[in-house]
Amino acid sequence: MTEVLGGMKRTDMCGAFSLQDVGREVTLMGWVNRRRNLGSLIFADLRDRTGIVQVVFNEELDRDIFLQAEELRNEYVIAASGTVAKRSPDAVNDKLPTGQIEIKVDRLKILSAADTPPFLVDDNSKVSESIRLKYRYLDLRRPSLQRNLIIRHKIAKVVRDFLNDNGFLEIETPMLVKSTPGGARDYLVPSRVQPGKFFALPQSPQIFKQLLMISGFDKYYQIARCFRDEDLRSDRQPEFTQIDIEMSFVDIDDVLSINEKLIADIFRKIMGIELSLPLKRMSYDEAMNRYGSDKPDVRFGLELTELSDVLKDSSFNAFKEAAESGGCIKAINAKGCAGFARKEIDGLAETAKSYGAKGLLWITYTGEGEIKSSLLKYLTDDELKGILSSVSAQPGDLILIAAGKFDTTCEAMGHVRLDLGNKLNLIDQDRYELLWIVDFPLLEWSEEENKYVAKHHPFTAPKDEDIPLLDTDPSKVRAKAYDIVLNGTELGGGSIRIHTQEMQKKIFDVLGFSDEYAKNMFGFFLEAFRYGVPPHGGIAYGFDRMVMLFTDSDIKDVIAFPKTQNASCLMSGAPSEVDSNQLRELHIKMDN
């Protein structure tokens, strides 16, 4: 190895120099970030993952080294020895942390030459994402991506340290697992030794971590890779990472308490921000009613107002139907937006419609105190007054209204609210608002399947006081489930799990799983329930999403080797066709 390195040994990293180092003899290794040739004076910026430092070659002082330095090009990997020198005051570079000093080189070895890279390794150079992904190893040299992955590592370390210190055990669970129903589409792996049978890659370690509780491991965590074969989004990758946690002998408060301490620890150590605990809790119902979302961004107001009471006798069909069918009528008072152009209101209506609202109605209360609305002819004076007072309307306000099914209407208006918040610049980007959302419904009616499906997953325990409702009105049953929400993004979620065979069977029953089906799919799990199950519960965080929030980045910028929207890797070319022999061994025939 010393041969390759020319007998040189690295003494320092590039980013850590200050005036205190002046006079030291150092040896650095790294990449040539840029070179500036002034004729008989050459400057080069040397880069490693800690930063950049300027190295100098002076023809007058050492002609041999200077001639070598003339060969240097961008992205050459070099070793350079020399003296740390203070720069003269007029040569200081304030933009560089190491700008007070430079390295006067007396020994240089080119460790590896480099072709001209397809793009400049620099945070300022604009390069399309596909080129960056094709040459990901170059892209990853950029300081911003290095920073993101370093922060990712630091968060993971804080998480591990915290959980280790609190008695949690890190245990791995299998990647080749049984395909079970529900949830996302599975990535499948064919079994060679058992023709026609398949493994699935885990969507989460859910069942295994519950089995670990049954095994007595009590407190478990894992930073676990998960796979879901669904279409990608700007915040969604087909393989992603969860911080997965499970505990025994706990109820909701125990889980929330330790987890908000974990989150507070991350905020303290990564952001230098002290959270005040305990975090606020808000019921699902309240979040939907006030913010139109189960992950509300509470950094700004513009809350939703319910108008059913005011409009229950309205002659306007949409209102009447919504009120009679148990739906809702939601209004937002866009303070001071009476002057919105028709086009701006149409834009908001588009938002509402794209999330399933039938339409968006509006009432303008002009600065002159005039009421303008296409609704006027359908509203009695009392109804109009009722609306205006419900939303505390003042001259200059714009009132937006939607009516229909509860979930759809709330969510549509929730998105209108977010649009308005962005448009009106109401969101303080420096604020961090964390809260727990609790009391989720256990079940959701699926129009498609014409039956109830689990809102969280089928192992979630119902709230004790709601258990009788399972037989009478399942849709009203609330779950011992919770999500943690940061600035309108779901960071993680979990639940207290069912821990008795009877309740698990009952839930499967409500979900319409036949005994045979349940046995076939979850038989091993149900059987485990016969042998002594501690009450348990846990949570899983979307780790990538967490890093996105802490680094203010897109998901592709917090994953070393991400995939495109087509779920392909532009660098390696995966997925790719395979040799026919491989397919034959796996007993797979292509149908084309």
Added chain:
RNA sequence: GGCCCGGUAGUUCAGUUGGUUUAGAACGCUAGCCUGUCACGCUAGAGGUCAAGGGUUCGAACCCCUUUCGGGUCGCCA
């Protein structure tokens, strides 16, 4: 699966109604000059399958169709 946007030097882009365009600019690259640069500067130069295929036309980077790739979004993501 639906809808929307895009693909032109290595990179980021411009390119008029379809006609003096030999398809340009900037950065990068190469060479020369240059002792205080740090986005060095100056001079010169090289560099193009206009994503692919088909069509319309006297004539296509430009219009139409198909395919493909990338991005966004709805559905989907218990």
